[in-house]
Amino acid sequence: MRDLFIVGAGGFGREAVWTIERINKAAQQPIWNVIGFADDDPAKASGNFEGYPMLGSVEKASRDFPGASVFIAIGDNSVRRAIYAKLRGHDFPALIDPSAQVSPTTEFRHGTYIAVEAVVSVGTEIGKFVIINARAGVGHDSKVGDFANIAPGVSLSGHTTIGEDVMMGTNSCTAPGMKVGDRATVACGTPVLKDVEPDTTLSPFGTLKV
DSSP states (O other): OEEEEEEOOSHHHHHHHHHHHHHHHHSSSOOEEEEEEEOSOGGGSSSEETTEEBOOSHHHHHHHOTTOEEEEOOOOHHHHHHHHHHOBTBBOOOEEOTTOEEOTTOEEOTTOEEOTTOEEOTTOEEOTTOEEOTTOEEOTTOEEOTTOEEOTTOEEOTTOEEOTTOEEOTTOEEOTTOEEOTTOEEOTTOEEOSOBOTTEEEETTEEEEO
16 A cells, blocks of 8 residues: 545545545555645644544645655645645645546546546546546546646536636536636636636626636
């Protein structure tokens, strides 16, 4: 087994360790040994979380376990990116839930999370540290940029391009061939029927510049 610690003792951290436990159970032999959680919140410096020990701050855990793999379970794209910048030198595996359906032609990079019952179709490219959450669908020949967050129930039609650090809100969707620019946010339940410019927020009420 490979040692791994999780950054973020919150809701996403709970989901990540649940996925890891499911991965271990589905494998012929367990793959991951979760040594604990790291979190910069002083209130979470010690004790246990989800049955695993708290390891202190991210910096302390990195120093104490220099050879461990790391999974960053932080939903905020900018925070996830900043933590990655501080943790260079570790291995950052992708975690794919056993129930997810991922095409063998999909290309994805390190640190990505593909959750329960997500579907990632053929010819897709998934960047690093992307979150594809529960029951989300990524259509054929789509691209999802680094540090994007695809929330539960999102449906990306074929040939969609999602930029870096994009937040696609729960149950939002895209028409085929749409482009969502870097750092844009698409609000929950919002359809994308034309391209979304970078650094804007699209909601049912229109587009706002961030």
